[in-house]
Amino acid sequence: MLAIQVSPPVPPMKLDPVSLRLFVSVVEEGTIAAAAKREHIAAAAVSKRLSELEELLDSKLLNRTNKGIAPTDAGLSLLFMARSALNNLNEIVVQMRDYSHGRRGSVHVLANISAITQFLPGLIKSFMDLYPLIHVSLEEKQSLAITKAVAENRTDIGIFTRLPHGADIEVFPFRTDRLVLLVPDGDPLAKRQSVRFSETLEHEYIALRSGTHLNFQLIKAANDQGRSLKIRMEVSSYDALYLMVQAGLGIGILPEGTADIYKMDGAKVVRLDETWASRELSVCVRSREALSGAARLFLEHLLERP
Incomplete structure (x- = not known):
């Protein structure tokens, strides 16, 4: 029977960003003393960190000479990876700060x-x-x-x-917005500058779909006068309402600012002379x-x- 040997799992390495940053500084500065000054840390502490890093990675990372320190081939590879890792860590900090300040x-x-x-x-x-x-x-x-x-x-x-x-x-x-009446050209109401809501109740309405606040508001205003709103059809948007009125299928009520956006030939905006026409x-x-x-x-x- 063939015996299969399973290698023990490799324990996770405790590779910390401080050691990587010190390693990058030493390579970039060329000496431990210069790197220690740049990082505001004792030279002995930098040297200890580098030795621990080489031991952890089981690789010689630096060549020490009279002229300073130069990376080995393994050290050059680590240099590129360390810079990338440190940049990624810095980006994490930047983005998290953006979230905390609301900028992201x-x-x-x-x-x-x-x-x-x-x-x-x-x-x-x-x-x-x-x-x-x-x-x-x-x-x-x-x-x-x-x-x-x-x-x-x-x-x-x-x-x-x-x-x-x-x-x-x-x-x-x-x-604040204000409701206005929209009527087709040629309708007698189109000749008016303003109109009371009660004067419109003999007309058939193009209304927004049931459940909208405007639909409810108009039905209530009609009921308050003991009348009912004659709804010919319901639409789901103001542009559809405008087009139906333009086609002569009825009259409608919509906000003045919206009427200005959809302004088209064939329909006229008339002021609605009611206190409830002004809305918050x-x-x-x-x-x-x-x-x-x-x-x-x-x-x-x-x-x-x-």
Whole structure:
């Protein structure tokens, strides 16, 4: 029967970065004395470290002559590897410091469609120009879903239309937007400079999908007047709403800043003369103090930028 001999496992080497740094310094300076001065350590301690390193690696690394010290072939190989290892260790320190200071990392943001279309593109761009190592991920959600996700710690930062929410979160003022009426050219309302909401209720509406804050707001405003909102169709975005109104399929209500973005021939923006047409957008977090460094920087950017 053939006997198979298994070699015992090689014990892990205790190769420390200090010894590697001292070795590199000695090779670069050419003498132990010069390396000791450069590293602010006693020459005897440097010599001891080098001897221990040669013993640990079981290789002669340096040739000592009257003219100084020169690396052996093994020493030259170690020199290249040691420089690489020390650079990698230094990069670890640099990157970890970036994380601790917030200059590197990621931020997850939930925002409603109004904030995304009107305010966030420029803010995210200016933030990433300042902090290119921070990744910002943005996801559209409805306002109540945003406050719930923030309260449950499923996202870092939320941006929503201010409304009663009941969530245990910290809320900060962000922006104000104003709702306007969008009507097709040729509609009698297109000749008006402003209009009351009650005057629109005989028209069929193109509305955002059910569940959005704007959809709820319009239905509530109609119900408060003892009327119902005639919804002809629901769409999932403001550009789709604009196109449907432009085609003459109905009227719609959207934020003024968004209407300016999608401005097209065939439809006119009319001022909506209602107090509730002015809305507050807010930023929320679960706890400002508990945010990561990167998320805290993004929150400050949102709150400080005009």
